[in-house]
Amino acid sequence: MFSARSPGSMDLTLLWVLLPLVTMAQGQYGDYEYPYQQYHDYSDDGWVNLFRQGFSYQCPHGQVVVAVRSIFNKKEGSDRQWNYACMPTPQSLGEPTECWWEEINRAGMECCSPLFRYQTCSNNGLVAGFQSRYFESVLDREWQFYCCRYRKRCPYSCWLTTEYPGHYGEEMDMISYNYDYYMRGATTTFSAVERDRQWKFIMCRMTDYDCEFANV
Numbered sequence: 506m507f508s509a510r511s512p513g514s515m516d517l518t519l520l521w522v523l524l525p526l527v528t529m530a531q532g533q534y535g536d537y538e539y540p541y542q543q544y545h546d547y548s549d550d551g552w553v554n555l556f557r558q559g560f561s562y563q564c565p566h567g568q569v570v571v572a573v574r575s576i577f578n579k580k581e582g583s584d585r586q587w588n589y590a591c592m593p594t595p596q597s598l599g600e601p602t603e604c605w606w607e608e609i610n611r612a613g614m615e616c617c618s619p620l621f622r623y624q625t626c627s628n629n630g631l632v633a634g635f636q637s638r639y640f641e642s643v644l645d646r647e648w649q650f651y652c653c654r655y656r657k658r659c660p661y662s663c664w665l666t667t668e669y670p671g672h673y674g675e676e677m678d679m680i681s682y683n684y685d686y687y688m689r690g691a692t693t694t695f696s697a698v699e700r701d702r703q704w705k706f707i708m709c710r711m712t713d714y715d716c717e718f719a720n721v
Contacts, residue, residue, distance in 0.1 A: 552588050556581035557641065563634035563651050564591035567600060570632050570688050575677040583644040583700035589635065594655065597713055601653035604633065609648040610693060612640040625690030625707055626652030629659055632688040644700040650690065659716040660689055660709035673699035679706065686710055
């Protein structure tokens with residue numbers, strides 16, 4: 506289950522959600538129709554950033570990230586271009602009560618703290634966007650999550666996806682097909698040789714009732 510773009514460009518967030526994802530989503534969300542379009546090229550218009558450029562991407566209010574797409578170019582500073590897709594959360598989850606930015610990593614370094622090799626949104630938040638800055642000195646990016654909390658709902662039954670991309674330098678195309686799970690965070694490893702990162706995303710279910718734990 507699973508930029509800098511102006512608010513007026515938010516309609517582009519669903520450009521490349523594939524038909525199978527849309528079909529499954531209809532069963533979860535009723536008659537809501539999602540525009541979709543599969544990529545047929547890698548033109549600059551299809552990405553939220555240019556190579557070596559920072560970006561800040563946020564899903565529209567009440568939506569969370571369900572897909573991540575990226576391509577790598579060694580000649581362009583061993584950097585990647587990125588694109589994301591969002592979906593509305595079901596009515597049973599309610600409306601987000603607060604949103605904030607949260608740091609993931611430092612450029613050229615592994616993700617997270619030495620004790621915990623992954624980073625999740627604090628306060629039981631869900632991932633609703635990504636922000637990144639590129640650093641020429643280390644040919645790498647720093648990252649932040651855009652996190653949103655939904656009342657006092659708590660995560661459970663969490664698991665890690667496989668690595669994206671499967672190998673350093675490859676195209677990355679992660680689409681979440683499990684619509685009772687939500688992206689809570691990620692772990693990322695950096696190759697000092699390839700100057701690229703691999704990601705594993707943390708997916709969790711959310712309780713359908715409020716709980717008293719502030720950060721699960």
